[in-house]
């Protein structure tokens with residue numbers, strides 16, 4: 001972080017965050033997973049990390065939340081590391097859908113019935129089934145181990161209340177999975193695949209964990225703090241491209257225009273974003289807009305991007 005940028009962030013970030021927090025009343029907390037409805041609508045926090053270990057944070061950055069769809073970026077990377085590009089993209093496509101993240105309409109309409117991309121639910125469920133391991137337990141353990149390494153936090157764990165809440169109410173995801181099984185995309189039993197998927201969605205983090213994971217993406221797969229290469233550069237390239245084209249659901253185009261950074265959001269209100277070669281950013285703001293993204297979180301990232309001219313485009 002340059003000295004001037006750091007100084008400006010330290011003095012201005014709390015004020016910018018409070019301005020964005022005024023937006024929370026215009027959105028709503030996700031309630032289709034009952035446990036997520038317990039989150040406070042006015043929560044807003046951010047944590048920014050750089051390669052030298054400097055950090056800036058503001059607001060409710062210590063509030064824990066589950067990764068939900070943000071986890072899909074890293075399970076995709078793990079599946080690519082397990083099997084390579086060709087095998088993964090035999091089962092899942094590379095295109096945005098223009099539909100909701102849990103929609104199944106294109107699975108029926110478009111041949112050959114594989115999910116459009118790995119960041120919609122159908123795609124991420126397929127990716128979960130591709131994680132190497134002899135049992136759902138082994139697959140989940142490998143995912144958790146990988147996430148802990150990326151976050152440099154051995155204490156990362158599942159929020160079992162959220163996991164059970166989704167397991168009990170996730171019938172739309174269950175329908176998607178049965179459809180995929182019928183199409184021959186899923187090979188394993190549906191409940192086994194879903195247990196892996198729901199588990200990685202329920203991994204609990206805070207903004208600082210998310211910023212550390214994003215930092216590895218920002219530095220092309222190398223953890224800049226340890227110097228360790230954790231992910232091959234090609235897979236980072238693939239993940240970042242999906243983040244730009246599909247990371248913010250059907251608002252990805254708008255986000256690319258207004259913010260211009262690779263990012264991924266989740267229904268718990270988390271957003272992971274990165275400034276390539278510079279910063280990893282973690283945001284939490286459970287009040288969602290009508291596209292399913294954190295309403296205040298997007299507002300804050302837009303402000304930051306404009307203040308520091310961070311857009312890639």
Ligand SMILES: NC(=O)CC[C@H](N)C(=O)O
Pocket residue numbers: 067068069070101102121166173198201265266267268
């Ligand atoms: N958009 C999301 O964050 C969705 C993830 C959530 N676990 C689901 O499957 O519905």
